[in-house]
Amino acid sequence: MRNKKWVTALVYVILICVSFVMVYPFLWMLSASFKTNADIIQNPLNLLPQKWTLDGYRAIKTMSGYSIWHYLKNSIIISAGTTALVVVSTAMGGYALYRKRDLPLFGILEKSFMISMMYPAVLLLIPLYVIVIGSKFLYGTGNYLGIILASSTGAWGAALPFFLFKQFFASVPYSLVEASTIDGATERQIFFWVMCPVMKPVILTATLISFLTSWGLWIPVLMLSKDMSTYTLASMLVNINSELGVDLSQTAALSTVVTLPVVLIFLLTQRKVMDGIAAGSVKG
Amino acid sequence: MRKKGNEIRKFWSLYVFIGIFGILSFVFGLYPVLKSIALSFNESSTVFTNPEFVGLKNYREILRDSYFWDSFKVTIFFTFVSVVLNLAVALILAQLLSYKGLGRSALIFKLCIFLPFIVPDVVGALVWKQFFNTNGALNQLLTLAGAQPVSWLNQRSTAIGVLVFVELWKHVGLYTIIFLTNYQLIDTTMYEAAGIDGANAWQRYRYITLPALRPAFILNAVYAFIQFMKTYSVSRLITFGGPNYATNFVSYYAYTKYEKMDFGGATAIATVLFAFIIVLTLISMKLGGDENEK
Numbered sequence: 001m002r003n004k005k006w007v008t009a010l011v012y013v014i015l016i017c018v019s020f021v022m023v024y025p026f027l028w029m030l031s032a033s034f035k036t037n038a039d040i041i042q043n044p045l046n047l048l049p050q051k052w053t054l055d056g057y058r059a060i061k062t063m064s065g066y067s068i069w070h071y072l073k074n075s076i077i078i079s080a081g082t083t084a085l086v087v088v089s090t091a092m093g094g095y096a097l098y099r100k101r102d103l104p105l106f107g108i109l110e111k112s113f114m115i116s117m118m119y120p121a122v123l124l125l126i127p128l129y130v131i132v133i134g135s136k137f138l139y140g141t142g143n144y145l146g147i148i149l150a151s152s153t154g155a156w157g158a159a160l161p162f163f164l165f166k167q168f169f170a171s172v173p174y175s176l177v178e179a180s181t182i183d184g185a186t187e188r189q190i191f192f193w194v195m196c197p198v199m200k201p202v203i204l205t206a207t208l209i210s211f212l213t214s215w216g217l218w219i220p221v222l223m224l225s226k227d228m229s230t231y232t233l234a235s236m237l238v239n240i241n242s243e244l245g246v247d248l249s250q251t252a253a254l255s256t257v258v259t260l261p262v263v264l265i266f267l268l269t270q271r272k273v274m275d276g277i278a279a280g281s282v283k284g
Numbered sequence: 285m286r287k288k289g290n291e292i293r294k295f296w297s298l299y300v301f302i303g304i305f306g307i308l309s310f311v312f313g314l315y316p317v318l319k320s321i322a323l324s325f326n327e328s329s330t331v332f333t334n335p336e337f338v339g340l341k342n343y344r345e346i347l348r349d350s351y352f353w354d355s356f357k358v359t360i361f362f363t364f365v366s367v368v369l370n371l372a373v374a375l376i377l378a379q380l381l382s383y384k385g386l387g388r389s390a391l392i393f394k395l396c397i398f399l400p401f402i403v404p405d406v407v408g409a410l411v412w413k414q415f416f417n418t419n420g421a422l423n424q425l426l427t428l429a430g431a432q433p434v435s436w437l438n439q440r441s442t443a444i445g446v447l448v449f450v451e452l453w454k455h456v457g458l459y460t461i462i463f464l465t466n467y468q469l470i471d472t473t474m475y476e477a478a479g480i481d482g483a484n485a486w487q488r489y490r491y492i493t494l495p496a497l498r499p500a501f502i503l504n505a506v507y508a509f510i511q512f513m514k515t516y517s518v519s520r521l522i523t524f525g526g527p528n529y530a531t532n533f534v535s536y537y538a539y540t541k542y543e544k545m546d547f548g549g550a551t552a553i554a555t556v557l558f559a560f561i562i563v564l565t566l567i568s569m570k571l572g573g574d575e576n577e578k
Contacts, residue, residue, distance in 0.1 A: 004385070007383075007385070008383075008385040008386075011380050011383050011385065011386065012386075012389075014380060015377075015380055015381070015386075015393045016393075018377065018393075018396075018397065019392075019393050019396035019397065021453065022396045022397050022399055022400055022453065022457070023396050023399060025400075025407070025408055025411035025412060025415070025453075026399070026403070026407075026411075028411055028414075028415070028421070029407065029411050040414075041419065044414065044415070044419075044420050044421035044424055045421050045424050045425060045428075085304070085308070088304060089304040089305040089308055090305060092301040092302065092303075092304065092305065093301070093302045093304070093305025093306065093309075094305075095301060096298045096299075096301040096302035096305075097302070099295075099298055099301075100291075100295055100298055103291060103292065103295055103298060103299075104288060104291075104292065105299075105306070106302065109302060109305065109306045109309050109310070110309075112309040112310055112313045112314035113305070113309040113313055115313065115314060115317055115562075116309065116312075116313030116314060116316070116317055117510075118510060118558060118561050118562050118565065119316075119317045119320070119554065119558045120514045120516070120534075120535045120538070120554050120557055120558065121514060121516075122514075122516045122535050122538075122539055123320065123535065123538050123539070123542070123550060123551065123553075123554035123557075124316050124317065124320065124554075126320060126323070126542055126547060126550060126551060126554075127315075127316035127317075127319035127320045127323065127551075128312065128316050130319070131311075131312075131315075131316065131319075149308065149312055150312055152308055152312075153308050153309070153312045153313050154309065154313055155313070158308070186297070187295060187297040187298060187301075188297050191297075191301065212402045213402075215404060216403070216404025216405060216406065216407075218404070218406055219516075219517070234404045234406055237404075237406050237407070237410070238406050238521065241406075241410060241521070248414070251410060255406075255407045255410060255411070258404055258406075258407060259403050259404070259407050262402055262403055262404070263399070263402075263403065266399070266402050267395070270395055270398075273402070274394070274398055274461055275465075277458065277461060278461045278462055278464070278465035279465070
């Protein structure tokens, strides 16, 4: 009995230490965002500011001539657009592959998706850049479409949701579809009236996961933007750190602003997100 | 042929359903991959204005390039260490998290461990960069403890260690969750039977738990392998490939070639990396799959 108490204590101690390491950067970031630059450099160990200041937040109010709301708006547009496209394409595509995998072209489509997942994503942007800048429709000041389309592929945001749906359909009895065809339902009716209600929870999970992962994307944004009119919060964070003489309290403040929405959404929906990611992965 | 035509006519709406997925996979997936491979056979300087086919020239050049070989070696070393470390730590964490004595606090630990995975990677990279800086928190801690400060990011061996650590911090939560899911699928009656047969804790772990976790092992290993072979962000955000090319991973090296407008070289490197990833992935999936069927 005494032995068991010791084991429990040990497990707790290890997990508390590990958890501390996991959240430490976020605590450090939050405290640094209220510190002065001198305080951050001199006392990096202190998790409480010597003197509280909002200098960092003042420094992110306007960046490179645009207000913070501009970058926030871009983050929302690009992650919402990517999420919508990812969820619609993987849900409907996944269903079509489940319904009748042996139709002409279907196999090639699925393989193309898998191949684009394995190509180094950063370098896939070189040909994508060539495709995107060649098109008025996809590229230009304030044009988000190229970024959203590139971010919605297997190389970036679509991989996890695709496997999530694949895994989900593997558990749906095919007799559900067969019964509906016998009743004379058309393919559209089967999808919208029979499958969609069953898919509701998994659609929700895919939406959450997709939003959380596309919120932090910065490589496609930096590479496929014509100018800063389409920069997001995350890409701006990379941008202010590529310059010489980094303003640490500004960086910490912007990091906090980037992190806060995803942490809030995650804490509110953690069960769905973690179970969903696990389910989507185990099949993949 | 007629049967196929009939099927297409009968199921035409399925083509509408798969349409968006198909366009994305073709136009923004397969086509860029093929285009990138095609670019690698062209002369770099004229690739956009006046494409000139040069055969294997770019490949011959990178194979002669000692920076490429160093980059390849360091990427494989980094991937090997990271895959082993991530899987080992995730396995231990999953074991600890499934310990019954934890009760409801297990959820809080799980949240903390998973948190870095969903937060944008740039945030973690920038904070850790500051932490390992010459006058950062870690060195101040060492000084307080009476030890000599270390310039973590300016030495070859420690710089790659820092990147291994940051990537572990970022990804281990995902692998832990996947192991945990697999844990919940283990048939618990096997443990009872083993208990009756007098198996000790280690034997139960070795002969029941580990074999039952095989699916999660294969999945995590393949995922982690693809993930770490393609590592780019931490190199770009923390070390810029340095010091002295110690963290010049293949993806990052190809990217610097792209920045210097050497498109042929960049795409040739990308294609070599891609071929390596796809061959090893197929082999490991085949091995994993075959073993499962036995």
